[in-house]
Amino acid sequence: xxxxxxxxxxxxxxxxxxxxxxxxxxxxxxxxxxxxxxxxxxxxxxxxxxxxxxxxxxxxxxxxxxxxxxxxxxxxxxxxxxxxxxxxxxxxxxxxxxxxxxxxxxxxxxxxxxxxxxxxxxxxxxxxxxxxxxxxxxxxxxxxxxxxxxxxxxxxxxxxxxxxxxxxxxxxxxxxxxxxxxxxxxxxxxxxxxxxxxxxxxxxxxxxxxxxxxxxxxxxxxxxxxxxxxxxxxxxxxxxxxxxxxxxxxxxxxxxxxxxxxxxxxxxxxxxxxxxxxxxxxxxxxxxx
Numbered sequence: 317x318x319x320x321x322x323x324x325x326x327x328x329x330x331x332x333x334x335x336x337x338x339x340x341x342x343x344x345x346x347x348x349x350x351x352x353x354x355x356x357x358x359x360x361x362x363x364x365x366x367x368x369x370x371x372x373x374x375x376x377x378x379x380x381x382x383x384x385x386x387x388x389x390x391x392x393x394x395x396x397x398x399x400x401x402x403x404x405x406x407x408x409x410x411x412x413x414x415x416x417x418x419x420x421x422x423x424x425x426x427x428x429x430x431x432x433x434x435x436x437x438x439x440x441x442x443x444x445x446x447x448x449x450x451x452x453x454x455x456x457x458x459x460x461x462x463x464x465x466x467x468x469x470x471x472x473x474x475x476x477x478x479x480x481x482x483x484x485x486x487x488x489x490x491x492x493x494x495x496x497x498x499x500x501x502x503x504x505x506x507x508x509x510x511x512x513x514x515x516x517x518x519x520x521x522x523x524x525x526x527x528x529x530x531x532x533x534x535x536x537x538x539x540x541x542x543x544x545x546x547x548x549x550x551x552x553x554x555x556x557x558x559x560x561x562x563x564x565x566x567x568x569x570x571x572x573x574x575x576x577x578x579x580x581x582x583x584x585x586x587x588x589x590x591x592x593x594x595x596x597x598x599x600x601x602x603x604x605x
Contacts, residue, residue: 355555362562363402370403370439372571377436379483382565383445386490387528388518389500391551395490395561396441403439412443425449425467426474434483446471450535452517455527468538475544485544486568488561489532490551494525 373380384392400408411432420428426446434440449467453459459467478485492500501522504510521528540546547564551557 349553350555350559355559358559359398359562362559362566365566366399366402366562368573368575369566369569369571370407371574371576372569373439374407374437375574378569379434379436380439380569381434381442381478381483381485382440383442383447383485383487384490385444385447385451385488386549386551387492387497388521389497389504389513390490390492391554391557392443392488392490393513394554395488395549395558396443398558399441399562399565407437408439408441410441410443411445425463426470433478446474447535447539450539451528451531452521454531455524456517456520468534471539472541475539475541479543484569486565487544487546488549489536489546490549490557492551496552498522 372378384396386392396410400410413428413432416428429442429446432440432442446467449459449464450471454464475485501514501518504514536546549557549561549564
């Protein structure tokens with residue numbers, strides 16, 4: 317995969333920066349603004365590269381597992397949607413598990429996630445993953461101290477085992493400021509098509525910002541390992557976060573262009589003696605528009 321220098325320069329010169337507070341109040345980061353035209357053009361280019369990656373994964377029988385973690389409303393779902401919208405759902409699928417059942421609660425913690433891991437020729441995107449234990453379960457008291465400490469011990473070994481088996485494991489943490497998260501919460505409350513995204517758990521997390529920050533720091537200290545490091549995505553600007561994350565994902569897997577040549581469409585044969593049944597015998601959708 318190569319980057320067009322002229323296009324890269326165009327992208328870089330079309331953004332402006334301003335300072336904002338990151339995940340931790342004392343950490344400063346830059347918030348970028350990107351022109352809509354540049355964003356759409358670059359996203360279209362990345363979609364073509366994603367298709368190339370998909371064909372390579374299928375051809376080589378690779379097993380790719382990508383974890384998306386971060387605060388509520390950090391933009392994880394938006395990035396996942398942009399990745400999957402141009403890919404074959406039989407090759408690239410999303411896993412977003414709900415609450416564990418009583419049986420799952422009584423089993424080995426990682427057991428409910430193992431069946432969803434990719435087989436050969438698959439890409440699996442986890443919209444939240446086994447790191448729920450280090451985040452929401454820890455902060456909200458859904459697990460015991462013993463279970464939490466065991467997770468911190470077991471998780472690095474679990475991930476090393478996955479990597480040793482040949483799996484490509486990539487972990488992203490989406491970092492968003494408290495001001496931007498609040499703005500997105502308010503927007504969801506006002507938009508009836510997005511209000512479902514704001515759960516009671518999300519509302520509760522607003523009052524536990526510091527607890528989530530501390531839990532994230534501990535999680536990174538134990539699980540930011542050489543075999544499967546964390547990659548932090550600055551996500552206060554959704555469009556920049558999407559482009560940056562997809563570009564980075566493409567850079568982590570060496571692939572070649574195996575895009576198949578489009579097939580040649582043959583001429584449609586003549587109908588011959590075939591007679592279609594009367595249209596009155598069929599039920600049509602009302603043509604309102």
